[in-house]
Amino acid sequence: MRAHRDRCIAVHRSPAQVGAVVHVAFDGPARVRAFDAFGRVVMDRTLVPGDRGLQLDPGMVPGLYGLEISPRNEEGVLRARLVVE
Secondary structure (H helix, E strand, O other): OOOOOEEEOOEEOOOEOOOOEEEEOOOOOEEEEEEOOOOOEEEEEEEOOOOOEEEOOOOOOOEEEEEEEEEOOOOOEEEEEEEEO
8 A cells, every 4th residue: 555645735815805816836637625713624625637726715815824735636635825804
């Protein structure tokens, strides 16, 4: 069994406005989850192939979030940080 490796990935337009679309440097398919400062999942979305835009949940409050991108056909998890204003 091979170990999973976590890698960092770029997210553009950070800081972003609540409800905005941000772009991730990954071309789906993937599951994208956002975690608040307490580790709670506050957003759970799917990126489809060819789509790099990620619509932020309008219920997200301003703050720092961790993004976890889980590609469907690759090992490991991609991580990023996102600031929401």
